Amino acid sequence: MSTSTPQRPVAASTTPPRQRRASRIDADILAALAARPEPGARGFVSRFVSSVAPAGAGVGAKAGAFLITVSLALLAALPIVYLSGSDAATAIEALLGGSWGSGLAIGETFVQAIPLLISGLAVAVAFHTGLFNIGVEGQLVMGGLAAGIVGATVDLPGPLLLLACLAAGVAGGALWALIPALLKAFRGVHEVVTTIMMNYIAFNVSRFLVSPSGPFVSETQPSATEKIPLEARLAVVAPGTRLHAGLVIAILLVIAVAWLLYRTPEGFRLRLVGANPAAASTAGVSLRRTVVTSMLLSGGIAGIAGAVQVLGVFGRYYDAFSPGYGFEAIAVALLGALSPIGIAAAALFFGSLDAGAVQLQAVAGISREMVSVVSGLVVAFVAAQPAVLRLLRHLRERASARRAPARPTSARRASGTDPKDPA
Secondary structure (H helix, E strand, C coil): CCCCCCCCCCCCCCCCHHHHHHHHHHHHHHHHHHHCCCHHHCCHHHHHHHHHCCCCCCHHHHHHHHHHHHHHHHHHHHHHHHHCCCCHHHHHHHHHHHHHCCHHHHHHHHHHHHHHHHHHHHHHHHHHCCCCCCCHHHHHHHHHHHHHHHHHHCCCCHHHHHHHHHHHHHHHHHHHHHHHHHHHHHHCCCHHHHHHHHHHHHHHHHHHHCCCCCCCCCCCCCCECCCCCHHHCCCECCCCCCCECHHHHHHHHHHHHHHHHHHCHHHHHHHHHHHCHHHHHHCCCCHHHHHHHHHHHHHHHHHHHHHHHHHHHHCCCECCCCCCHHHHHHHHHHHCCCCHHHHHHHHHHHHHHHHHHHHHHHHHCCCCCHHHHHHHHHHHHHHHHHHHHHHHHHHHHHHHHHHCCCCCHHHHHHHCCCCCCCC
């Protein structure tokens, strides 16, 4: 006589439907990623990103790479310092005094770091998807232009006008990235070519709109829009300095981008497409949609950088108000290993260089262009990391092979690998 054990009833899942769908999506993507399609399916940008910011690298490894890169760049710049007739001690003292030597200097360092931080986040979002958005500078300009025009022409209460200017900055930057995004997604046109072209178009559109005969030029200031009302600008948060509330926006963006990339299914899709497009496509991720989404996010963040400069520093839009924040942001993003926290640290480093450049020239007699030299050296050393890592790995493998004990002759004959075996 058989007895049957009563089965325990299965409890209904208490997980909300949206979270269950997100879990299924993540599980499908992870399963496809485990398939590991051939490396040839990955583009150059994806391979470069995976070598600069490996997925398994911990905080200590990234911090070590940051410090080593900065140290090598500064050491490589020393010969130029000596050729300028100065010495390293005087140059470092002048640089630190101009960037961290007083409350005013610290405030100026943060003022210089804010646009670099926001622009660096824009570069990183695109890089994580395997896209090289070199058009961040043009998107920043169009975001600042849109914010300046809205602030000078729209009649709204102060807080509402501030929000409208920030929204216009996001829209201006995102729309300027839309054309390269669509060309990349639907025609396969490389984003480097199209974003460089869009940069020059942005510069010329900006120059026309605020030219002496342009539709938005100020009556009292050439090459600029009318002033934005004081109540619609970003408030100064440190009296006696130029440090404004854009610092709060930058910090919030660091948190938001980190949460998006590492805590949401959409961010996981972005990173998967950048790491392995074939696996993402196998899992059902739309490559076209992901490319467009990434470029729009990148352009929108770049537009915020331009709007923050207009609303926090100048109070109006000036033609050529950016000295190249979008281009320098590429070095910031790479030095920060594409991590939002790392980008914040890199932005502070470059902000220190920019803020201390005046005193570097006045005290040590070194041209302000030294900042551009250091920036270029940082990019060069970051770009050299993959080759250096491959060389070190090869040398380590050779050393391990030499240290490996030789197999006994009897074992080689038993396995059939002994060339002296008469058989």
